[in-house]
Amino acid sequence: MSRDAPASSAPAGRIGVLLVNLGTPDALGYWPVRRYLREFLSDRRVVNTSRLVWWPVLNLIILSTRPQRSSEAYATIWNRELDESPLKTVTRSQAEKLARLATEGAFGDETILVDWAMRYANPPIREGLERLRAAGCGRVLIVPLYPQYAGATTESVADKVAESLRKMRWRPELRSVPPYYADPVYVEALAQSTREHLAALPFEPEVLLLSFHGIPKSYVEAGDPYYAHCLETGRLLREALDLSEERCPITFQSRFGRTEWIRPYTDETVKALAAKGVKRLAVATPGFSVDCLETISEIGIENRDYFLEHGGEAFAQVPCLNDSALGMKVVRHIVAGALDGWTPAR
Template sequence: MELKLKHEAYGVLLVNLGTPDAPTASAVRRYLKQFLSDRRVVDVPRAIWWPVLNGIILPIRSPKVAKAYASIWEEDSPLRSIGQQQAEQLASRLIMDQGLDCPVELAMTYGQPSIPDGIANLMNKGVKRIVVLPLYPQYSATTTGSVADAIANALRDIRHIPEIRMVPHYYDHHQYIKGLAGSVKMYWAQHGQPEKLMMSFHGIPQRYARLGDPYPDHCEATAKAVAKELNLRDDQWIQTYQSRFGREPWLQPYTDKTLEALPDKGVRSIDVICPAFASDCLETLEEIAEENRDIFMEAGGQQYRYIPALNAAPCHARLMSSLVSEQLKGW
């Protein structure tokens, strides 16, 4: 793609994980192959992993995952449609908050719109300084680290590369904590407060944490800060990890196993939020809101509710605007 540099300007690349192009087995297979080929996501030696991925996982999982996507798909993938809203709102907030009129492009680490296309689009608009905002509040090498890799790969074929700054995390940012707590308070004001609030974070293998990934520390800090902001007692909330994959141990306690056990401990009503997700997607709308609800109710629970992600809420746009402006200082 030909790049036309017109003048010095700022731009923002808003990045999320990714989504298939359609809720079909073939589209999901392409997406999963790209995702599960990332060495930061799966670090098994390629000689072992390729036969397993191509011969077992992709043929078996693609149709199942496609069916799950079909259950939440509307005109587009929720992750992509919400992401477009977030990009538009961020551009408006930057004008309102910072007086900064700059382009904002949505990109995905896997799938479309891609990171290389996002960078090219910004540069074609005259951008020379790009703030990369990965929508991962808690840093992990499997998410934010993969964004950094994708950025570096995209810049390899560009002769005059732009200056880049990236938001590494925002797990303890005061606006993020207040935004999460505020969404819970608003939900409870309308629907009442349950016996317990579960904060379910996406998991990673325990081995990754032992090797130095700070993700579990960030998750714990977020959960404690939200509980404090909500004035919850220790027995009123719990932190868990969801979406494990493969046979090796992942971060615990597991969300599904915890939900299965809670009714026997006298917990009959629970609300769940997923603070690691900036946008609702398959892992929240299908896994948490549907699959895990069934687990809890079949185990004897009486009330189970999922509180949506911040998505396109005004407080989320203000948070993103603040994160970008903090990166622009002294630039």
């Protein structure tokens, strides 16, 4: 029998749902972080530079110096109890909660199987697909947990799914959740969560900054709709919160390298707001479905320090939706919409 033959005799009629997030190192330390960064930064969707130029830069410079710094940053947010990053902890929890909802009939079909994977590192997408195949899933819904489409995120997941299925010699009926950057349920969940967290603060922010992950400007110029999706999410959230553009600006964080990225930059904006007299600032990150290094450390620690060092007095990071009741409402909603026609109407 071929090693790629189905591992289960179960009928291929079940529906599999695979939640996919970006990824995280398997452990702290130079080598685990180096392995993660090497896979991540070797993806042509992430770094679209000539390999002749990029390979020596990546392997001889970046992977020699950056892993230790990144490991130190991960150490500030690490889930010590489970020995993993919050991204892995929360994504697993989202899958477990969605699985319970499925068995309770939330989608009209109690045979739906829910699993989870990471685009980079572990658990890999192929293993998630292997488990769904072994369980008899003939239909598979891929759920990239990125509200806004970007080639470096959503499309990279699609690439990996296609590559995995080719190697598995398996072709289930396949669907993927579309970008949900303007979905009313998602926007209202963001608005309600933001209101609740701001109301619980010991101060009233003068400005609520909406920070999205950045991408190189050249990607947008080449046609990537990510920038437009972020602006639309920000506009809708601002309207839901009844805030002006001045009180609720949109910025972009996490730039890497010397090339120009989409602007305005979060760190520069945070410093400028403090310098011009803003004393109380909150930052929300509506493009992230789960809190991670970029939200907890980059926003909650680095940018907080920038704000305080430049004259600010009070700073707050608004948590992502994560696996909260509101977060699971969004996940359930987008999955239910994508399953339309595969499951009974509800």
